Amino acid sequence: EPEVTQTPSHQVTQMGQEVILRCVPISNHLYFYWYRQILGQKVEFLVSFYNNEISEKSEIFDDQFSVERPDGSNFTLKIRSTKLEDSAMYFCASREGLAVLYEQYFGPGTRLTVT
Amino acid sequence: AQKITQTQPGMFVQEKEAVTLDCTYDTSDPSYGLFWYKQPSSGEMIFLIYQGSYDQQNATEGRYSLNFQKARKSANLVISASQLGDSAMYFCAMREENTGNQFYFGTGTSLTVIP
Numbered sequence: 001e002p003e004v005t006q007t008p009s010h011q012v013t014q015m016g017q018e019v020i021l022r023c024v025p026i027s028n029h030l031y032f033y034w035y036r037q038i039l040g041q042k043v044e045f046l047v048s049f050y051n052n053e054i055s056e057k058s059e060i061f062d063d064q065f066s067v068e069r070p071d072g073s074n075f076t077l078k079i080r081s082t083k084l085e086d087s088a089m090y091f092c093a094s095r096e097g098l099a100v101l102y103e104q105y106f107g108p109g110t111r112l113t114v115t
Numbered sequence: 116a117q118k119i120t121q122t123q124p125g126m127f128v129q130e131k132e133a134v135t136l137d138c139t140y141d142t143s144d145p146s147y148g149l150f151w152y153k154q155p156s157s158g159e160m161i162f163l164i165y166q167g168s169y170d171q172q173n174a175t176e177g178r179y180s181l182n183f184q185k186a187r188k189s190a191n192l193v194i195s196a197s198q199l200g201d202s203a204m205y206f207c208a209m210r211e212e213n214t215g216n217q218f219y220f221g222t223g224t225s226l227t228v229i230p
Contacts, residue, residue, distance in 0.1 A: 031216060043160070043206060045217040056217055089158055095216075101148055101167055104218055106160035 002026045004107035021077045023092030033093040082114045121221035136192040138207030146212035149190040154204040
């Protein structure tokens with residue numbers, strides 16, 4: 001069964017450093033997402049991406065964040081200058097279509113630890 | 116107002132018994148989808164079941180069923196014949212057809228199955 005993959009599974013970085021989290025969505029999916037989950041809290045939407053541009057973003061997704069689909073398979077989330085509060089699990093997700101019935105398939109997540 | 120409310124931070128159930136996890140939602144969009152995800156301690160998000168706002172019947176997937184009460188705006192997950200492997204966090208989520216394509220998540224319910 002096709003799945004969303006994410007690398008790395010765990011990233012440790014120092015405050016102020018740039019990190020890039022990588023995702024490979026399911027190949028025939030058109031809509032891509034990043035979510036984050038601070039430890040013990042709910043999953044929060046960051047950004048959605050369609051047709052090579054951001055379609056929606058939350059207030060969490062400030063100028064420190066950017067997303068890119070550099071080629072036909074990868075979907076990346078970059079945090080330019082990490083802060084302690086960026087420590088969280090980051091989930092990538094993809095969907096085949098836009099109708100409500102299409103579920104989002106989540107990747108296994110990248111645990112980001114900022115020290 | 117919260118889009119998704121899960122009022123049970125933690126639940127316990129005896130193995131082989133059934134358990135209901137509560138979820139209420141808030142939307143004015145007539146077309147929406149409700150989803151339940153399971154998050155084991157390993158962290159990944161596993162899709163369990165989907166209910167569309169126009170579906171006439173309650174969704175079922177194996178031991179999972181969704182008790183959809185549209186007038187009450189509730190979408191409770193029922194797990195029958197609980198197994199030890201069901202111990203996990205469970206998140207209710209919603210997507211609205213006409214107001215963006217992100218998923219809104221609840222705060223989750225931690226389910227512990229007791230042998």
